[in-house]
Amino acid sequence: MKAYDLVACYGPGRRPTKPPTVYRALDFLIDLGLVHKVETDNAFIACPRPDAARHSANFLICEVCGRADELDLGMEESLEAIAARLAFRLDRVVIEARGVCAACRFKAGRRLVNDQGL
Ligand SMILES: [Zn+2]
Ligand SMILES: [Zn+2]
Numbered sequence: 001m002k003a004y005d006l007v008a009c010y011g012p013g014r015r016p017t018k019p020p021t022v023y024r025a026l027d028f029l030i031d032l033g034l035v036h037k038v039e040t041d042n043a044f045i046a047c048p049r050p051d052a053a054r055h056s057a058n059f060l061i062c063e064v065c066g067r068a069d070e071l072d073l074g075m076e077e078s079l080e081a082i083a084a085r086l087a088f089r090l091d092r093v094v095i096e097a098r099g100v101c102a103a104c105r106f107k108a109g110r111r112l113v114n115d116q117g118l
Helices: 003-009 019-031 076-085 102-115
Strands: 035-038 043-046 056-062 068-071 093-099
Touching: 003 019, 019 035, 035 056, 043 068
Parallel strands: 056 093
Antiparallel strands: 035 043, 056 068
């Protein structure tokens, strides 16, 4: 969801609210780990596993339908080791892989078959 979609309907009585209100609420939810920012889309997604104690979120993002699936890649440990060796303070890791999800690939495949009259 984009921030302006939230601005449009999260005021009293589902009327528009002020952008700073939305950004403050999003910052708060991000700090709690309940929401992640999808950087490459400048969008926000509710965390499906907010109890998992991680400081990074990795996504597979579908270019067709916009679906973003959060993954646990387990890459943080090695990145942390590399950063520690370089005395680099790691605040946040963002891995966003873009492509086409299984559902969209399936739909595209069926369309191809129907277009060929099979
Ligand atoms: Zn998450
Ligand atoms: Zn898709």
